[in-house]
Amino acid sequence: xxxxxxxxxxxxxxxxxxxxxxxxxxxxxxxxxxxxxxxxxxxxxxxxxxxxxxxxxxxxxxxxxxxxxxxxxxxxxxxxxxxxxxxxxxxxxxxxxxxxxxxxxxxxxxxxxxxxxxxxxxxxxxxxxxxxxxxxxxxxxxxxxxxxxxxxxxxxxxxxxxxxxxxxxxxxxxxxxxxxxxxxxxxxxxxxxxxxxxxxxxxxxxxxxxxxxxxxxxxxxxxxxxxxxxxxxxxxxxxxxxxxxxxxxxxxxxxxxxxxxxxxxxxxxxxxxxxxxxxxxxxxxxxxxxxxxxxxxxxxxxxxxxxxxxxxxxxxxxxxxxxxxxxxxxxxxxxxxxxxxxxxxxxxxxxxxxxxxxxxxxxxxxx
Amino acid sequence: xxxxxxxxxxxxxxxxxxxxxxxxxxxxxxxxxxxxxxxxxxxxxxxxxxxxxxxxxxxxxxxxxxxxxxxxxxxxxxxxxxxxxxxxxxxxxxxxxxxxxxxxxxxxxxxxxxxxxxxxxxxxxxxxxxxxxxxxxxxxxxxxxxxxxxxxxxxxxxxxxxxxxxxxxxxxxxxxxxxxxxxxxxxxxxxxxxxxxxxxxxxxxxxxxxxxxxxxxxxxxxxxxxxxxxxxxxxxxxxxxxxxxxxxxxxxxxxxxxxxxxxxxxxxxx
Amino acid sequence: xxxxxxxxxxxxxxxxxxxxxxxxxxxxxxxxxxxxxxxxxxxxxxxxxxxxxxxxxxxxxxxxxxxxxxxxxxxxxxxxxxxxxxxxxxxxxxxxxxxxxxxxxxxxxxxxxxxxxxxxxxxxxxxxxxxxxxxxxxxxxxxxxxxxxxxxxxxxxxxxxxxxxxxxxxxxxxxxxxxxxxxxxxxxxxxxxxxxxxxxxxxxxxxxxxxxxxxxxxxxxxxxxxxxxxxxxxxxxxxxxxxxxxxxxxxxxxxxxxxxxxxxxxxxxxxxxxxxxxxxxxxxxxx
Numbered sequence: 029x030x031x032x033x034x035x036x037x038x039x040x041x042x043x044x045x046x047x048x049x050x051x052x053x054x055x056x057x058x059x060x061x062x063x064x065x066x067x068x069x070x071x072x073x074x075x076x077x078x079x080x081x082x083x084x085x086x087x088x089x090x091x092x093x094x095x096x097x098x099x100x101x102x103x104x105x106x107x108x109x110x111x112x113x114x115x116x117x118x119x120x121x122x123x124x125x126x127x128x129x130x131x132x133x134x135x136x137x138x139x140x141x142x143x144x145x146x147x148x149x150x151x152x153x154x155x156x157x158x159x160x161x162x163x164x165x166x167x168x169x170x171x172x173x174x175x176x177x178x179x180x181x182x183x184x185x186x187x188x189x190x191x192x193x194x195x196x197x198x199x200x201x202x203x204x205x206x207x208x209x210x211x212x213x214x215x216x217x218x219x220x221x222x223x224x225x226x227x228x229x230x231x232x233x234x235x236x237x238x239x240x241x242x243x244x245x246x247x248x249x250x251x252x253x254x255x256x257x258x259x260x261x262x263x264x265x266x267x268x269x270x271x272x273x274x275x276x277x278x279x280x281x282x283x284x285x286x287x288x289x290x291x292x293x294x295x296x297x298x299x300x301x302x303x304x305x306x307x308x309x310x311x312x313x314x315x316x317x318x319x320x321x322x323x324x325x326x327x328x329x330x331x332x333x334x335x336x337x338x339x340x341x342x343x344x345x346x347x348x349x350x351x352x353x354x355x356x357x358x359x360x361x362x363x364x365x366x367x368x369x370x371x372x373x374x375x376x377x378x379x380x381x382x383x384x385x386x387x388x389x390x391x392x393x394x395x
Numbered sequence: 396x397x398x399x400x401x402x403x404x405x406x407x408x409x410x411x412x413x414x415x416x417x418x419x420x421x422x423x424x425x426x427x428x429x430x431x432x433x434x435x436x437x438x439x440x441x442x443x444x445x446x447x448x449x450x451x452x453x454x455x456x457x458x459x460x461x462x463x464x465x466x467x468x469x470x471x472x473x474x475x476x477x478x479x480x481x482x483x484x485x486x487x488x489x490x491x492x493x494x495x496x497x498x499x500x501x502x503x504x505x506x507x508x509x510x511x512x513x514x515x516x517x518x519x520x521x522x523x524x525x526x527x528x529x530x531x532x533x534x535x536x537x538x539x540x541x542x543x544x545x546x547x548x549x550x551x552x553x554x555x556x557x558x559x560x561x562x563x564x565x566x567x568x569x570x571x572x573x574x575x576x577x578x579x580x581x582x583x584x585x586x587x588x589x590x591x592x593x594x595x596x597x598x599x600x601x602x603x604x605x606x607x608x609x610x611x612x613x614x615x616x617x618x619x620x621x622x623x624x625x626x627x628x629x630x631x632x633x634x635x636x637x638x639x640x641x642x643x644x645x646x647x648x649x650x651x652x653x654x655x656x657x658x659x660x661x662x663x664x665x
Numbered sequence: 666x667x668x669x670x671x672x673x674x675x676x677x678x679x680x681x682x683x684x685x686x687x688x689x690x691x692x693x694x695x696x697x698x699x700x701x702x703x704x705x706x707x708x709x710x711x712x713x714x715x716x717x718x719x720x721x722x723x724x725x726x727x728x729x730x731x732x733x734x735x736x737x738x739x740x741x742x743x744x745x746x747x748x749x750x751x752x753x754x755x756x757x758x759x760x761x762x763x764x765x766x767x768x769x770x771x772x773x774x775x776x777x778x779x780x781x782x783x784x785x786x787x788x789x790x791x792x793x794x795x796x797x798x799x800x801x802x803x804x805x806x807x808x809x810x811x812x813x814x815x816x817x818x819x820x821x822x823x824x825x826x827x828x829x830x831x832x833x834x835x836x837x838x839x840x841x842x843x844x845x846x847x848x849x850x851x852x853x854x855x856x857x858x859x860x861x862x863x864x865x866x867x868x869x870x871x872x873x874x875x876x877x878x879x880x881x882x883x884x885x886x887x888x889x890x891x892x893x894x895x896x897x898x899x900x901x902x903x904x905x906x907x908x909x910x911x912x913x914x915x916x917x918x919x920x921x922x923x924x925x926x927x928x929x930x931x932x933x934x935x936x937x938x939x940x941x942x943x944x945x946x947x948x949x950x951x952x
Contacts, residue, residue: 109562110568139568187567419770423777478685485679516700517697539693624784632780644776
């Protein structure tokens with residue numbers, strides 16, 4: 029999904045900033061963002077990057093120091109949380125321990141004074157949507173982590189909010205359960221069709237779930253784009269390093285027989301049709317990104333090899349292997365190879381490296 | 396492993412615990428047979444048995460009035476100190492002003508200062524204010540002693556309530572006062588009730604300060620019992636004591652249910 | 666307008682809630698105590714003087730009472746400690762049901778009226794009582810348990826023991842049993858393991874409980890009055906006599922102030938060494 033037209037905007041952040049008194053750096057600085065109706069957008073970043081603070085400002089628990097948060101054409105920055113009509117799923121579920129599952133899910137409807145029969149019907153349907161029919165009378169402490177999360181999810185959706193906020197809802201769960209719930213969340217998003225705003229520090233999760241990802245670092249947005257754009261066309265070093273494995277090779281761009289090449293002390297990598305850069309000043313050191321799957325290990329005497337080096341480590345991952353090669357100047361390059369063990373070099377072998385230029389990406393210099 | 400196990404639970408440990416257990420619980424039981432004594436005596440075991448002291452207790456206006464006064468005052472103290480103590484606990488735990496710690500210390504102070512000091516101080520001021528032998532005076536003086544307990548129990552219940560729960564309630568659409576009513580209050584209710592019970596017992600059982608502020612028109616049960624013990628050997632006190640024991644036991648059973656209830660806390664499972 | 670109201674509430678955050686508490690404590694606690702302080706500094710003509718304090722500390726009979734009060738408090742503390750430590754230790758070893766039973770047993774005195782308990786001890790400790798009978802049977806007829814300090818200590822210790830058990834138990838249950846086992850695996854005998862590894866870690870709770878029992882014992886009134894005699898009074902009894910029998914408010918006030926100040930000194934001593942909330946089972950820690 030591409031960026032929506034104004035009338036299809038679910039939420040817009042304009043210059044949103046949060047500076048806590050007595051601190052030097054802002055927790056969130058100048059965030060501009062447009063989120064379209066029905067999109068699944070993820071805020072991704074390390075801890076302290078400002079993603080949760082931004083989410084809390086959207087929810088209304090924190091007031092921005094500057095900027096506007098616009099919903100339905102209105103700045104809601106001064107609206108208290110209970111009037112914002114947003115759904116939210118918290119990291120530790122925040123289910124009311126003294127109420128049953130039914131009362132928990134019915135809570136927002138009761139507070140909005142829905143008539144009794146509507147409450148009954150909606151709660152029933154809500155529990156059905158997450159496959160928890162029959163659990164109505166249970167207390168939260170009697171449920172497993174995954175079940176609690178599903179109750180939290182459906183409680184946040186039962187009153188049809190236009191936007192659902194999710195603050196690292198899966199980080200307390202183990203990997204298998206996480207993956208299962210990720211699929212469930214995707215399914216719910218498809219079925220319900222509203223805008224989802226998801227916060228996580230797990231980049232795999234972000235890429236698996238989202239239509240678009242917003243990468244945060246130190247209070248600022250590094251890049252906004254689809255998972256594919258972020259993976260293959262990172263706007264900054266940070267984004268390149270944060271998402272997936274990457275080999276970032278710095279060197280000079282030279283032209284060799286009319287073909288551009290990246291030249292480093294120990295490598296000469298031809299890069300016909302190199303993409304990216306977008307106006308990087310020439311003459312300066314450039315940084316080119318190669319994903320591990322775009323590098324190949326070849327015998328050490330291969331003439332076409334761009335670099336040579338020694339195999340430092342081979343990591344077996346079942347479906348594939350990671351081979352880490354240390355080049356002559358001490359740089360580590362990670363290569364992804366297929367699962368066939370017989371073709372893999374051994375630790376200590378001298379090998380060559382060949383780089384595929386088709387997915388190579390010149391990282392733009394920041395302005 | 397076995398040597399450590401058996402050595403870590405030596406028999407003398409159980410013996411000591413048994414001594415302590417008996418020491419704590421058995422002595423008060425003495426009053427039960429004493430209450431059925433037929434003579435005015437402090438000798439145990441009593442020589443004869445009769446119900447005259449119970450009769451005395453229920454028929455003598457002195458004792459019945461004292462019981463009524465004690466009950467009335469204790470109930471008032473319980474209600475008022477729960478309100479004041481809960482408000483105070485909120486100020487200490489949730490407040491965002493400097494001097495919160497001082498407020499907490501001040502709130503607990505009455506427990507630490509020797510009761511006699513408070514007793515004669517209150518005596519001096521009540522003489523001047525004309526509060527001797529009045530119900531409001533009693534209630535106020537007892538509240539000073541009871542409120543600290545409420546602040547402790549409600550304070551610790553409040554500290555355990557998960558903030559996220561209140562945030563969640565807010566975002567789900569509950570106005571601030573509804574958040575308090577539907578989420579915060581139910582979660583601290585056990586703490587309030589435990590505090591209320593402590594307050595009731597503290598007031599009902601209060602002797603020292605009460606000794607100073609009684610009048611011929613208003614006397615409480617513990618004061619009556621104290622006079623009985625120090626002036627004459629009247630086993631009616633044994634009858635009163637037995638009745639109090641009965642009520643206390645019931646209260647203990649109720650309170651242990653609250654103290655050990657696990658739905659009380661606001662911690663969500665991980 | 667709404668924003669102004671919100672901001673004002675935010676700035677006042679919580680203070681209004683404390684007002685009823687402050688009013689109650691100022692009027693019915695602070696003012697009475699301050700009045701006592703005031704009167705202690707006045708003589709018969711209303712002039713400011715330290716006379717009462719001088720008289721108090723200068724009269725041998727009064728000093729004896731002060732020392733006796735300390736002495737009794739120390740004995741009570743020691744007695745409580747002696748019995749509470751094993752009890753609390755057993756509580757940490759016990760299974761959940763036994764632990765709950767032990768806890769209830771030790772909390773029972775809280776709920777039993779002080780008058781009832783003291784009256785019960787009066788009956789039990791009489792020369793004509795059952796305990797004396799047992800003592801006589803084993804040849805200790807000369808020992809009297811009533812109207813003397815011994816009886817007072819026995820009665821007080823029963824009331825004070827729970828106050829020692831609770832902070833001790835709270836501390837002990839936080840000590841890792843594996844530390845003891847580790848010490849033994851490293852070569853220490855069980856006794857040495859206890860003294861070098863377990864006991865030091867129990868000191869905060871021990872200290873907290875001891876100070877609490879001590880300061881409570883200092884202020885006891887009812888039990889010494891009923892189980893003791895005027896000949897072996899404690900401070901509280903003396904103070905009450907000064908005020909009610911001799912109507913000497915200056916003297917009584919001075920003594921009360923001295924007692925209160927002593928108590929506060931010990932409390933602040935304790936809070937300096939021990940985090941009070943942690944000791945008594947609260948959740949405060951990072952403060």
